[in-house]
Amino acid sequence: MPKIRADQGISRVLSAEEQTAFLEELAQYPKLTAGAVYRKLLEERRISTRISSSSLSRIVVAAGMSRNERLQEAVREKSLKFEFFAPLECVQADCMHGPLVANDTGKREKAILLAFIDDATRRIVYSEFSFTERSMIFEQGLRHILSTHGRIGRVYVDNGATFISSQTKRILDSLQVLLVHSKPGRPQGRGKIERYFRTVRDSFLRPMDTDSLKSLADLNARFHTWLESEYHRNPHRGLNGKTPLEAWLEKAQHIRTIDPTVDLETIFFHEEYRKVHRDSTITIAGTLYEVPSILIGRKVKCRFDPHRSLRRIHITHDGKDFGECRIVNTYDNTRVTRSEVDPEVFEESSSVEHPNVLAGLSASRSFAGGGQ
Numbered sequence: 222m223p224k225i226r227a228d229q230g231i232s233r234v235l236s237a238e239e240q241t242a243f244l245e246e247l248a249q250y251p252k253l254t255a256g257a258v259y260r261k262l263l264e265e266r267r268i269s270t271r272i273s274s275s276s277l278s279r280i281v282v283a284a285g286m287s288r289n290e291r292l293q294e295a296v297r298e299k300s301l302k303f304e305f306f307a308p309l310e311c312v313q314a315d316c317m318h319g320p321l322v323a324n325d326t327g328k329r330e331k332a333i334l335l336a337f338i339d340d341a342t343r344r345i346v347y348s349e350f351s352f353t354e355r356s357m358i359f360e361q362g363l364r365h366i367l368s369t370h371g372r373i374g375r376v377y378v379d380n381g382a383t384f385i386s387s388q389t390k391r392i393l394d395s396l397q398v399l400l401v402h403s404k405p406g407r408p409q410g411r412g413k414i415e416r417y418f419r420t421v422r423d424s425f426l427r428p429m430d431t432d433s434l435k436s437l438a439d440l441n442a443r444f445h446t447w448l449e450s451e452y453h454r455n456p457h458r459g460l461n462g463k464t465p466l467e468a469w470l471e472k473a474q475h476i477r478t479i480d481p482t483v484d485l486e487t488i489f490f491h492e493e494y495r496k497v498h499r500d501s502t503i504t505i506a507g508t509l510y511e512v513p514s515i516l517i518g519r520k521v522k523c524r525f526d527p528h529r530s531l532r533r534i535h536i537t538h539d540g541k542d543f544g545e546c547r548i549v550n551t552y553d554n555t556r557v558t559r560s561e562v563d564p565e566v567f568e569e570s571s572s573v574e575h576p577n578v579l580a581g582l583s584a585s586r587s588f589a590g591g592g593q
Contacts, residue, residue, distance in 0.1 A: 234276055239268045244284055251291035255281045304340065307475035310374040311340040312366065313414040316354050316383055317421065320431040322440055324352060332440055334421065337362055338414050340377070342468035343457050345417065345448060346370055350440050356386035357527055363389075364489050367396070371476040375399035379411065388491050388527075395488055413459075420452065490524045490535075497521060502549055503534075509549040510534050516543065 235243065239262075246258045253261075255277055262268040281287055305311045319332040335358055336348040347362040366373060376393070378384040380402050393400050403411055425447045434440050453466045460468045479485070495503040501514045505523060512521065516538055525532040536543040 234272045235268070235270050235280070239270060240280065242267050243280070244286060247281070247284075247286050247291065251288070254288055305374075306341055306472070307374075308339050308342055308344070308469055308472050309346070309366070309371055309476055311377055312337050312346065312373055312375070313340060313377045313411055314338075314359065314362070314384070315379060315411060315414045315418070316381065317418040319350060320426060320434070320440070322350075322352075322431075322434050322437050324437070332437060334418075334444075335359065335362055335383070336414060336417060337366060337376075338417050339465075339469070340413060341472065342465055343413065343417075343460060344453060344465040344469045348444070348448060350437060350444060352437065354381070354383045356383055356389050359383050359386075360389055360392065360489055361528070363393070363398075364485055367479055368485055371478050372396075373398050375401050377401045377403065377411065379403050380405055391492070392489055396483075424451065486526070487524075489526075491527045493523050494520055495523055503546070505532060505534055508532070510546040511549045512536055512546045513543055 243259065243262060246262060247253075247255065250258060256274065259268070259272070259277055314335070314337045317334045317336070319334050321329040322332045324330050330352050332350040332352065333354055334348060334350050335354075337346050338344070339346050346366050349358075349362070351358055363373070363376070373396075376398060378400070384400070384402070390400055425444065429443065434443075454464050456462045456464055457468075463471075493505065495505070497503055497512055497516045497519050499517060501517055502509050502511055503521070503523065504510070505525065513536075516536070519538055521536050521538045521543070524535045524537070534546050536546050
């Protein structure tokens with residue numbers, strides 16, 4: 222068999238000083254290719270020797286410093302353990318898929334657990350099973366924490382659909398709460414919430430007979446009993462043997478409360494923009510609503526509570542409040558006197574070109590007698 226070269230891995234073209242400078246520059250700039258680093262050193266006159274790309278590649282491979290290896294090393298160096306001091310200074314949130322549970326129709330669906338864990342104390346400030354991962358469930362958890370515990374400094378989440386809603390970001394911006402997303406493909410920063418989910422699976426779900434679950438409410442009742450009686454009262458290794466409840470109570474004086482003048486109910490309203498149709502209506506979530514006819518052709522801002530099926534839509538336009546609009550009653554509108562609509566409305570509206578469209582309007586005046 223051929224003998225191993227005594228000078229394996231040592232360049233016979235570059236001097237020892239030049240090779241050392243080249244490898245140090247590679248380590249300092251992991252995103253640059255070996256060729257880019259070599260050209261940089263030539264321009265700076267730190268290397269004067271001309272070398273082929275194959276020889277350069279052999280130096281890099283022998284040193285174990287390919288671009289991928291250097292990038293991975295840079296990632297490992299940045300993966301540092303972190304921990305906040307005060308409760309609610311940082312809250313981590315994520316979803317976990319749970320067991321199959323019967324819904325209202327008797328069909329079995331997968332229950333999904335949304336959880337918020339306080340980074341400083343490991344206390345679970347909100348955790349609930351549901352049948353959806355929609356962003357409204359995330360907003361519901363945020364509102365619960367803000368109203369029952371206090372002000373949140375930042376929320377650390379992944380890039381799932383639950384956490385990237387523009388409505389959620391707008392709400393958190395108005396509350397001055399930072400929404401921080403972890404880097405895709407790097408779950409290391411969310412280790413605390415992942416460890417909690419592992420505890421839920423091992424200590425709560427596995428010992429439980431899931432076939433005995435009657436409903437989602439039954440699952441949540443059992444879960445909250447386990448959460449308060451076991452999880453929050455068991456010593457945690459990451460807290461030096463303290464329980465999450467003890468750690469929370471020790472630092473409770475650092476919790477910042479929400480300003481009592483802040484109306485959380487209206488802050489968590491969703492906002493959407495609609496153009497008013499020629500019949501004085503707009504559509505929100507498939508439901509037709511009637512607005513003042515003066516707004517025909519205008520673009521209005523609609524604010525509403527997304528958790529209510531029959532929504533009360535609040536209308537504004539150009540900063541002016543037009544109150545709440547009502548659901549269209551098409552039968553009542555058959556008794557409206559169309560001829561009594563003020564023709565000035567049509568002169569102001571750029572979308573209406575001729576008074577003949579009066580017959581198509583859903584006017585809001587009541588029938589005052591006489592024929593239509």
